[in-house]
Amino acid sequence: MYKTIVSLIILITLSLGAMAAPIKGSGASSCGNWLKERRNGTYAVDLNWVLGFISAYNHYIDSSTGGNGVFGSSDIEGVAAWMDNYCSSNPLSNPYTGSVELIEELKLRSKF
Template identity: 30%
Template sequence: MGDRGKVALVAAMVLFSLIPSQADAYKTSGDRSCGQWLIRSSNAFEQGAAQGWFMGYMTCMARATTNIDLLSPVDAPSIMAWVDNYCRANPLDKLSDAGVKLGSALIRRLR
């Protein structure tokens, strides 16, 4: 399996792990601090897993909160650059906080 296949597999696993049970409906498995996000491993698999988690989080958040396709006007590299900038300014925040801020900005942009 190539690197793309591994990243796709990890992204699928992350997405399925985000489906909440009743007991942990508001728990975000895989969330990390912005400081951890900025200290990226040289391991492409770990980078892909973190990016896949964030994109999955954004997709789930968009589906749960709006009927708007929040991610349609932007591409993944632009989203990753936005998260990098947010995390540099807010290293103590969680990635889920960055996702909420990005989601709000995209909603404003689409309305």
């Protein structure tokens, strides 16, 4: 019941868009910046922001799936590749929005 209520609150907060609290750090940068840093090999801070965001989701929302939470069997390289594809397809977006979409995809994968 608690997880359902918290999940509902998070979904409502995310749907408010501009009314939600501002995102800080690398998640607020652009997908163009993500791709540039990946090409330059200077993406560690951005990738760690994404991993931390997903880890925070696991800590506060979903710590199921055999101790790996929503990560499931995903590894760091897989997360980075997913974000590369997301940012290539959504150049006007940002790592925060990509991370939210990645969490949703990982949640769907963990149900199978």
